[in-house]
Amino acid sequence: MRVFVPFDASDPKTRLDPVLGTDERLSFARAMLTDVLAAIEGAGGDPTVVATEPIDIQVPVTVDERPLQDAVNDRLAETVVPTAVVMSDLPLVTPETIDRLFSVDGAVVLAPGRSGGTNAFVTRHPDFRVDYHDASIRDHRAIAAAIEVDPVEVDSYRLGTDIDEPADLAEVLLHGEGGAAEWLRERGFEIAIADGRVGVER
Amino acid sequence: MRVFVPFDASDPKTRLDPVLGTDERLSFARAMLTDVLAAIEGAGGDPTVVATEPIDIQVPVTVDERPLQDAVNDRLAETVVPTAVVMSDLPLVTPETIDRLFSVDGAVVLAPGRSGGTNAFVTRHPDFRVDYHDASIRDHRAIAAAIEVDPVEVDSYRLGTDIDEPADLAEVLLHGEGGAAEWLRERGFEIAIADGRVGVER
Numbered sequence: 001m002r003v004f005v006p007f008d009a010s011d012p013k014t015r016l017d018p019v020l021g022t023d024e025r026l027s028f029a030r031a032m033l034t035d036v037l038a039a040i041e042g043a044g045g046d047p048t049v050v051a052t053e054p055i056d057i058q059v060p061v062t063v064d065e066r067p068l069q070d071a072v073n074d075r076l077a078e079t080v081v082p083t084a085v086v087m088s089d090l091p092l093v094t095p096e097t098i099d100r101l102f103s104v105d106g107a108v109v110l111a112p113g114r115s116g117g118t119n120a121f122v123t124r125h126p127d128f129r130v131d132y133h134d135a136s137i138r139d140h141r142a143i144a145a146a147i148e149v150d151p152v153e154v155d156s157y158r159l160g161t162d163i164d165e166p167a168d169l170a171e172v173l174l175h176g177e178g179g180a181a182e183w184l185r186e187r188g189f190e191i192a193i194a195d196g197r198v199g200v201e202r
Numbered sequence: 203m204r205v206f207v208p209f210d211a212s213d214p215k216t217r218l219d220p221v222l223g224t225d226e227r228l229s230f231a232r233a234m235l236t237d238v239l240a241a242i243e244g245a246g247g248d249p250t251v252v253a254t255e256p257i258d259i260q261v262p263v264t265v266d267e268r269p270l271q272d273a274v275n276d277r278l279a280e281t282v283v284p285t286a287v288v289m290s291d292l293p294l295v296t297p298e299t300i301d302r303l304f305s306v307d308g309a310v311v312l313a314p315g316r317s318g319g320t321n322a323f324v325t326r327h328p329d330f331r332v333d334y335h336d337a338s339i340r341d342h343r344a345i346a347a348a349i350e351v352d353p354v355e356v357d358s359y360r361l362g363t364d365i366d367e368p369a370d371l372a373e374v375l376l377h378g379e380g381g382a383a384e385w386l387r388e389r390g391f392e393i394a395i396a397d398g399r400v401g402v403e404r
Contacts, residue, residue, distance in 0.1 A: 097357065112359060115369070116376050116393070116400040134395045137376060155299060157314060157362040167317070174318050174339060191318070193336045198318040 001102055001122070003045040003084040004075050006068050007033055009053045013089070019166045019202065028183055032163060033057070033088040035178035040086060042095025043102060049088075050075060069132045076129060085130070086120040087113075091172050091180035092158040101159065106152030108144045111159035112137045119159050125149055169200045203304055203324070205247040205286040206277050208270050209235055212254045215291070221368045221404065230385055234365060235259070235290040237380035242288060244297025245304060251290075252277060271334045278331060287332070288322040289315075293374050293382035294360040303361065308354030310346040313361040314339045321361050327351055371402045 012029035013020070020028060033049070037059055040047045049061045050071050064071035072085055084101065086093075101111060101120055108128050113119035116135030121128075127147045131139040144151040161171050163180075172181050173191055184200075192201035214231035215222070222230060235251070239261055242249045251263045252273050266273035274287055286303065288295075303313060303322055310330050315321035318337030323330075329349045333341040346353040363373050365382075374383050375393050386402075394403035 100357075112377065115372060134398075135372075135376060135393055135400045138393070155302075155358050155360050157357050157359050160359040160362070170317060170337075174337060175314065191337055191340070196336075198337045 001045050001082050001084050002079055003040050003047045003086055004072065004079075005033065005036060005040070005047050005049050005086055005088050006072060007049050007051045007055070007088045009051040009055045013164070015164050016166060016169075019169070019200070024187070028180065029088070030055075030057075031178075031180040031183040032091040035091045035176070035180050036086060036088050036093060038178065039093040039095050039098045043098035045084065045098060045102065047086075048075075069130055072132075073129050076123065081126050082122055082124045084120065084122045087162055089162045089164070090119055090159060091163060091178060092161050092175045094158065094177060097156055097158045100156060101154050104152055104154050107149040108140075108151040109154055110137060110140055110144075110151050111154045111156060113160050113162050117162060119162050120154075167197075167199050170198050173200065174198075203247050203284050203286050204281055205242050205249045205288055206274065206281075207235065207238060207242070207249050207251050207288055207290050208274060209251050209253045209257070209290045211257045215366070217366050218368060218371075221371070221402075226389070230382065231290070232257075232259075233380075233382040233385040234293040237293045237378070237382050238288060238290050238295060240380065241295040241297050241300045245300035247286065247300060247304065249288075250277075271332055274334075275331050278325065283328050284324060284326045286322065286324045289364060291364045291366070292321055292361060293365060293380060294363050294377045296360065296379060299358055299360045302358060303356050306354055306356050309351040310342075310353040311356055312339065312342055312346075312353050313356045313358060315362050315364050319364060321364050322356075369399075369401050372400050375402060376400075 013025045016025050037047050047059050050064055051061050052065055054063055107125040109122040111120040116137050118136045118140050141151055188202045189200050192199055215227045218227055239249050249261050252266050253263050254267055256265055309327040311324040312320055313322040318339050320338045320342050390404045391402050394401055
């Protein structure tokens with residue numbers, strides 16, 4: 001299956017700024033992207049990175065400087081279904097996770113993310129489009145309904161866990177099995193408990 | 203399968219205090235418990251509530267005033283495996299979710315929750331015990347290893363989403379299909395977007 005993986009190659013993961021420098025944010029974002037691409041390829045998918053500027057990586061890259069939503073919708077318009085889109089900040093995904101996503105039967109298959117996000121989807125309907133503003137899962141249910149599709153949702157913690165904020169790094173250390181977890185460990189990050197909450201320290 | 207569902211009937215969900223009064227917290231916690239019990243029964247499970255004080259509910263209740271960990275470990279010690287434990291604050295679970303948990307083959311099957319929690323598990327080994335302090339998923343992996351079990355993890359967003367804080371209520375409104383979501387809607391809660399973050403307002 002053709003899989004588009006959007007990637008902000010310019011100034012990624014700004015909400016990790018409190019714990020990572022600018023160069024580190026880019027390096028960590030690349031490590032997460034590499035994990036996601038490996039999972040997709042391990043599940044037999046055919047990934048293309050849709051990046052905001054050229055990057056050197058071992059899969060095809062399309063450069064599109066526009067906002068995420070426009071870049072994704074243009075790819076959907078010009079690609080024969082089935083097509084999948086998987087976010088690049090999901091370092092918990094494994095080949096088995098992506099295989100589950102691909103294997104669910106449905107014209108539109110959505111993988112919800114925390115706080116109303118849509119972290120991945122498969123469309124087998126040529127008219128499905130995305131709207132990534134605010135609680136996008138609601139919009140994607142409505143967009144599917146508008147083309148008379150009853151969307152199916154895949155129930156996955158690994159697909160649902162996108163890494164945006166410092167507290168999210170604990171998820172990578174607790175559950176990641178790839179390069180992003182290794183990246184954090186090599187730079188001295190470890191799980192720390194403060195006031196009963198699980199976080200990280202360096 | 204015998205399923206124990208621990209429930210704080212005394213002062214539940216204190217972190218929801220900013221948005222719910224004391225009586226409301228108990229009422230909402232009961233609505234979540236009811237959803238969880240319905241999902242367990244819908245999957246063919248045989249639930250027993252382990253409550254800190256007597257409650258009136260249509261399934262067997264055992265009262266145990268001790269901390270969660272002691273109450274659960276005593277039940278595990280006195281019950282013939284297989285046994286499951288499912289937390290009561292998982293209003294996104296459906297019968298299908300619980301059926302997945304029950305169906306995974308493994309001597310110890312863990313369902314990770316956010317921030318290192320263990321929101322549910324099945325044990326088919328008589329010596330598995332719990333440790334709910336801090337990042338419990340790490341402890342449960344270690345406890346399983348100590349009895350020479352390689353634990354299996356079930357990858358479920360619905361099992362992984364426990365409701366502790368006001369922001370978590372958005373998950374109930376976005377994904378809940380039972381009484382807890384209805385409870386919130388009836389009391390005027392709805393999704394609200396502030397500073398690009400998804401939350402709730404009343």
